[in-house]
Amino acid sequence: MVRTPCCDKNGLKKGSWTQEEDKKLIAYVTRYGHWNWRLLPKYAGLARCGKSCRLRWLNYLRPDVKRGNFSDEEEETIVRLHGKLGNRWSTIAAELPGRTDNEIKNHWHTVLKKRFQQNSIGKEAVISESSETLSENYSDLNTTSDTSGSASAAAATATNDESYDGLSGLDAYTEPLSVDFWTEPYLVDNSYVPPESEPVYFSPMYEVEIWNQNELFLQECEGLFQW
DNA sequence: AATCCGTCCAACCGCAATGCA
DNA sequence: TTGCATTGCGGTTGGACGGAT
Numbered sequence: 001m002v003r004t005p006c007c008d009k010n011g012l013k014k015g016s017w018t019q020e021e022d023k024k025l026i027a028y029v030t031r032y033g034h035w036n037w038r039l040l041p042k043y044a045g046l047a048r049c050g051k052s053c054r055l056r057w058l059n060y061l062r063p064d065v066k067r068g069n070f071s072d073e074e075e076e077t078i079v080r081l082h083g084k085l086g087n088r089w090s091t092i093a094a095e096l097p098g099r100t101d102n103e104i105k106n107h108w109h110t111v112l113k114k115r116f117q118q119n120s121i122g123k124e125a126v127i128s129e130s131s132e133t134l135s136e137n138y139s140d141l142n143t144t145s146d147t148s149g150s151a152s153a154a155a156a157t158a159t160n161d162e163s164y165d166g167l168s169g170l171d172a173y174t175e176p177l178s179v180d181f182w183t184e185p186y187l188v189d190n191s192y193v194p195p196e197s198e199p200v201y202f203s204p205m206y207e208v209e210i211w212n213q214n215e216l217f218l219q220e221c222e223g224l225f226q227w
Numbered sequence: 228a229a230t231c232c233g234t235c236c237a238a239c240c241g242c243a244a245t246g247c248a
Numbered sequence: 249t250t251g252c253a254t255t256g257c258g259g260t261t262g263g264a265c266g267g268a269t
Contacts, residue, residue, distance in 0.1 A: 016237070016263090038254065054255075055238065090257060101257070106236050 013047045017056055021046055025053055026061055059100045066098030070107055078104055079112055 013021075028044035034057065037050035046053060059065070070078070074096055081092045089101035089108075096104065 014239075036254085050254085051240095052238075058256095059237075087258065102237080105258075110235055 012041075012049050012052075014052070017060075021048070022056070022061060025057060029057055029061075055102075059102045064098055065100060070099075070111075074099065075107075075112060078108060082108065082112075 017025075024044050024046055028040065032043070034040060034054065037054045040046075040050055041048045041053050044053070048056075077095055078092060081095060085091055087105075089105045093099055093101040093104050
């Protein structure tokens with residue numbers, strides 16, 4: 001979606017994720033969990049590095065990721081915690097269920113920071129800078145939030161709704177899947193023979209019958225992914 | 228209609244922290 | 249205790265998109 005797709009020196013794909021890749025990742029993590037991000041893409045039939053898979057799952061595909069605009073309460077929390085903690089986005093994210101550190105970081109840089117800067121400029125004309133603490137600036141934001149930020153956020157959301165956002169692709173669980181999807185991981189990976197030290201029972205190859213007769217699994221997934 | 232420009236945000240990168248043999 | 253592997257975090261990038269010109 002964003003970066004130009006390319007392959008690195010190891011032949012691993014980079015750039016935006018396709019619907020098919022999302023399906024594979026969701027299907028694998030839902031069933032087996034993320035017991036080892038490094039080995040996961042190999043077992044899941046993905047030509048991605050584990051780091052990329054982890055990021056995609058945590059920031060976008062997890063069933064509990066909240067999409068859409070930030071509420072006033074959420075923005076207030078972000079501003080307050082940022083004033084207290086600084087750029088500790090993961091800690092801030094922990095206080096906002098369903099929001100990821102990446103999402104919060106982006107929202108801060110695109111909306112809240114500007115609001116904060118505008119607010120600071122406005123206040124400089126009235127209050128001497130020396131007497132004003134950073135936290136006061138932040139707390140001020142809570143009562144002066146205008147609608148411009150929300151409007152732009154809403155516009156961005158609308159944009160996302162129209163394009164492929166990965167989540168619409170989760171119709172994977174409501175629309176019939178092709179046989180290819182469930183068999184492709186084996187086709188991709190069948191050249192890989194895990195060493196004895198690796199837990200082969202986490203591999204789809206270990207449960208071929210389940211992956212081929214996936215009706216029950218699909219029903220389980222439908223219950224988990226109701227975006 | 229075409230082009231420019233600013234905004235948004237998914238994804239990458241590098242480094243720090245943690246786990247484990 | 250040490251060194252390697254893995255995970256987690258924060259900064260940054262750059263393409264898509266929409267509005268302005």
